[in-house]
Amino acid sequence: MFDSLKEKLSGFRKDVEETTEEKAEEAEAEEEDAVQETEPVEEPVEEDEAEPEDSASEAEPDSESEPEVEAEAESEPEVEVEAESEPEETNNGGFMQKATSFARGEIVIEEQDVEDPLWELEMALLESDVEMSVAEEMLEGIRNDLVGATRKFSAETGDVVEQALRDSLLSVISVGQFDFDQRVAEADKPLVIIFTGVNGVGKTTSIAKLSKYLEEQGLSSVMANGDTYRAGANEQIEVHADALDKKLIAHEQGGDPAAVIYDAVEYADAHDIDVVLGDTAGRLHTSEGLMDQLEKIERVVGPDMTLFVDEAVAGQDAVQRAKEFNDAAEIDGTILTKADADSKGGAAISISHVTGKPILFLGTGQGYDDIERFDPETLVERLLGDEDE
Numbered sequence: 001m002f003d004s005l006k007e008k009l010s011g012f013r014k015d016v017e018e019t020t021e022e023k024a025e026e027a028e029a030e031e032e033d034a035v036q037e038t039e040p041v042e043e044p045v046e047e048d049e050a051e052p053e054d055s056a057s058e059a060e061p062d063s064e065s066e067p068e069v070e071a072e073a074e075s076e077p078e079v080e081v082e083a084e085s086e087p088e089e090t091n092n093g094g095f096m097q098k099a100t101s102f103a104r105g106e107i108v109i110e111e112q113d114v115e116d117p118l119w120e121l122e123m124a125l126l127e128s129d130v131e132m133s134v135a136e137e138m139l140e141g142i143r144n145d146l147v148g149a150t151r152k153f154s155a156e157t158g159d160v161v162e163q164a165l166r167d168s169l170l171s172v173i174s175v176g177q178f179d180f181d182q183r184v185a186e187a188d189k190p191l192v193i194i195f196t197g198v199n200g201v202g203k204t205t206s207i208a209k210l211s212k213y214l215e216e217q218g219l220s221s222v223m224a225n226g227d228t229y230r231a232g233a234n235e236q237i238e239v240h241a242d243a244l245d246k247k248l249i250a251h252e253q254g255g256d257p258a259a260v261i262y263d264a265v266e267y268a269d270a271h272d273i274d275v276v277l278g279d280t281a282g283r284l285h286t287s288e289g290l291m292d293q294l295e296k297i298e299r300v301v302g303p304d305m306t307l308f309v310d311e312a313v314a315g316q317d318a319v320q321r322a323k324e325f326n327d328a329a330e331i332d333g334t335i336l337t338k339a340d341a342d343s344k345g346g347a348a349i350s351i352s353h354v355t356g357k358p359i360l361f362l363g364t365g366q367g368y369d370d371i372e373r374f375d376p377e378t379l380v381e382r383l384l385g386d387e388d389e
């Protein structure tokens, strides 16, 4: 899952590491040169001056020794002079930080150290189908975190870079997160969830998976086939309902989807069922008739949650559709299917940020158990961690 993106993020970490490694080596070499230049000044002075002073009066050596102290004091600025020779190349504020850090055995990561790696990263994110505005926000976050950061000559830059990547990923992925389980547990029953999205992305399979997921949480559910448009839709969802031993409410093809969902709510009320899972016909946000149906469901039933379903493998297209759906008929969250088959990860990273609504579940295969709660921290760990999946 998301292997190619993972590789690209790791490439960025290595790029910045290499640049700062070279810089640290240069800085260390400069520091050693500076120390060597100061040493010959101190030693001969001490030995030559010490002997004649012993035989002289006691008062004199003290006064003679003062220049030595000065000589020592003078030797220190030589280290700083090295650092001070660079102010014109650097911005003034940055220079002070750089000089101080240098004296402490640290280097400062500067804009020019990360410029090329950041450009490479931007290309990598766009190739991975990360939406442009999301990629830009990530890059800005990373740049702000890295430029001006200090690292010890001997330390690993990788940790600093990893933290910057982690922060920027989390800030774009975590948008709008809420605790789905808690919301479902606390809601008045029956809770009505409607599923929307285009054809063939895995809506019906996700409904089946979710009914099993809810059962594992101790919650009962009924399925409702609001896809009265497509021939064979009833049979398709019926297979899942039978396999999972769930009640299915369905009408004839061509019927009114709002009426089907309404009937399912009545059934749930009468039978103490906790959740109604309402399928709808696959549609584009531009298919007017079908969008009107959604509006009617909204008016007649007033669903508690509308979940947008799309497939991770659709990348930028899925991101665009999520945005357009949310604009046309507000969604509460997304189920991103087929994450198991997606190596790019762009949709997983971009959808929450673009819609302002969270990804709630990832579909991870064709089996009923292949669904997992979306957790931003887990995704970041997947992308930056050492483990292969």
Ligand SMILES: Nc1nc2c(ncn2[C@@H]2O[C@H](COP(=O)(O)OP(=O)(O)OP(=O)(O)O)[C@@H](O)[C@H]2O)c(=O)[nH]1
Binding pocket: 198, 199, 200, 201, 202, 203, 204, 205, 206, 233, 281, 282, 337, 338, 339, 340, 341, 362, 363, 364, 365, 366, 370
């Ligand atoms: N690998 C993988 N396949 C999935 C996943 N979710 C669904 N599928 C497969 O995707 C195909 C389409 O799934 P459906 O549930 O029929 O899609 P739909 O959106 O309901 O399709 P329509 O009813 O035609 O609009 C099926 O073969 C599913 O098994 C997933 O998370 N991973």
